[in-house]
Structures are given as C-alpha cells and as structure tokens.
Amino acid sequence: MAAGAEVTRSAERPVARTGQTGRRLQLVVAYLALGIGSLWALAPFLWMISTSLKSDSQVLVYPPAWIPNPAVWGNYLQVTKLVPFWRFLLNTAVVAVTVTILELVTSSLAAYAFARLRFPGRDKLFLLYLATLMIPGQVTLIPNFLVMSWLGWVDSYAALIIPAAFSAFGTFLLRQFFLSIPPELEQAARIDGSSYFGIYRHIILPLSGPALATLAVFAFMTQWNAFLWPLIVTNRETMRTLTVGIRYFGDDAPGQFNYLMAGTVMSIIPILIVFLLLQRYFVRGIALTGMGGR
Numbered sequence: 001m002a003a004g005a006e007v008t009r010s011a012e013r014p015v016a017r018t019g020q021t022g023r024r025l026q027l028v029v030a031y032l033a034l035g036i037g038s039l040w041a042l043a044p045f046l047w048m049i050s051t052s053l054k055s056d057s058q059v060l061v062y063p064p065a066w067i068p069n070p071a072v073w074g075n076y077l078q079v080t081k082l083v084p085f086w087r088f089l090l091n092t093a094v095v096a097v098t099v100t101i102l103e104l105v106t107s108s109l110a111a112y113a114f115a116r117l118r119f120p121g122r123d124k125l126f127l128l129y130l131a132t133l134m135i136p137g138q139v140t141l142i143p144n145f146l147v148m149s150w151l152g153w154v155d156s157y158a159a160l161i162i163p164a165a166f167s168a169f170g171t172f173l174l175r176q177f178f179l180s181i182p183p184e185l186e187q188a189a190r191i192d193g194s195s196y197f198g199i200y201r202h203i204i205l206p207l208s209g210p211a212l213a214t215l216a217v218f219a220f221m222t223q224w225n226a227f228l229w230p231l232i233v234t235n236r237e238t239m240r241t242l243t244v245g246i247r248y249f250g251d252d253a254p255g256q257f258n259y260l261m262a263g264t265v266m267s268i269i270p271i272l273i274v275f276l277l278l279q280r281y282f283v284r285g286i287a288l289t290g291m292g293g294r
Helices: 002-052 074-082 085-116 122-134 137-151 157-164 168-178 183-191 196-207 209-224 228-233 257-288
Strands: none
Touching: 002 257, 074 085, 074 257, 085 122, 085 157, 085 168, 085 196, 085 209, 085 257, 122 168, 137 157, 137 228, 157 228, 168 209, 183 196, 196 209, 209 257
16 A cells, blocks of 8 residues: 555656646746836837937937937936926926825715715716716817816916816726725714714725825826826916926927937936835725726
8 A cells, every 4th residue: 555655646746846847937938928028118218218318419320229328418407408397397296286186185075975975866976977987088178178268267277277186087996995995984983973074084084095095196197297288278388387398399499309308207207206105005006996907
C-alpha cells in the first residue's frame, strides 16, 4: 500500500509542476502585455514632454528625436511671458475648485433624497433626471448661453461655474453608494430625534468619504480640462481658463509647438497631483459604488 501511494505521489508531482509552470507563463505573458500597453499609452505623454524641451529648429526635424539635444528648459519660462499663464491658472483653479464643491453639495443632497426619502413619483423622477445623461452636452450649449446672456453673466465666473454645479452623473454615483448604507443607522437616528438633514449630515456624509472623493476627482478633472464652454462664454483674456488660453500658440502664434507642449505640461501638473493624492479613495469609491464592472 505504501509503495502504491508513493508511486501515485510521484506521478502527481510532474503534473503539479506543469500546472505551476503554465500559470507562471500566463502571468509573464499578462504582465508583458500590460507593460506594452502602458508604454503605448504613455507614448503621447512622453512625446509631449520631449517636445516641450526642444528648440524651434528641433520640433519639426525628421526623423524625429525623442531626446532633445540640448534640452531647452527656458521654454516653460517663455510660456509665462508670452501669455498671462498665471492668470489662466488662477481662473482654472477657481472654477474647478468651486464647481467641485458645489457639485458635491448639490449631488449629495439630491442623491440623499432619491435614496432615502419617500415621496410620490420618486423613482420616475429619478429616471427622468437620469435620462438627461443621454443628451449630448453640445445640444445644451446654445440654451445655456442664451440664459447666461439674459442674466448678464457672460464673461464672468458665474457663467463658468453655475451651469456645471449640477450633475446627473454625480447624483447617480452618490445614490448608488447611499443605498448601500445600512438603513438601521438611519432608523436609530430617527428614534433619537434626528431630522432628515441631521441624518444626512452626521451619518450619510461621514460614511460616504470614498464616494465623495471619487466624485470630487471626476468633477475636478472635468472642469480643469473643460474647453468648449469656457471658449464660448468668455471673451476677455483675463477670464480665460488654461485650456482656452493655451490655444494662443495654435491660433495667434502658429508653429510654436514647443511652447504649446510646455504650457500643456504645466497645466496638467496640478491635476496629476490631485489624482495621486486621492487615488486610494478613487479606486475604493469605484468599487463600492458598483461602477467597477462587477
């Protein structure tokens, strides 16, 4: 019996080794594919940095060179001299931060109402509100501009901020998370005499950190990169945002691609910092809100 068991174990060892080798090979292939895909995705970003460090004569040289020789770091300083870059940066920061805060407030209040409060037609109203996501943003540009013009807000911070302060996507995202919070916590607070707003403030919001951080990243990135609406609603140079202001190097100063890339690199640094700081909450919020594809 002992000899038979030994023979069986000896026969199973090569099979086990073969299985482990196959899994290792699959991991190597998967990581290799991911590495190639990452390099492919990073290539435009690396080329942008490379172009931002080139002189005018190096930009259009053929064959193109990835490593500038010599690297012209003065391009970044030259951008701030050719356009009011710091004013553009201030405008973009004010708009992005303000819209993010307002969107968190309005979306969380609406999401709380749709998730926790009971009133006639709640679900139908939510579906109608959610259906606005199917309307392309370009369709609402003219109506929004006419409203801003009627209010006298064109070329002001109000025109850049107010239309973007309400988000159906943000409401949907937070509603999905609020539904996952145990209702027993809300019932206990109601027994203790807490109001609806008290429950929202002291229970719902403190437990919704990951979802709020996720929405904050989405809102901040969207407003920081917004182009079409700021282009339409602003006329003065002092009211332009970064995406519109950097367009100077493509229209008024064509061919200066090195300055265009330098300005673009400088404009994405703040948003990279925000994403890196909130990356942990962003990934966790995606998983908890049911948007991770599960």
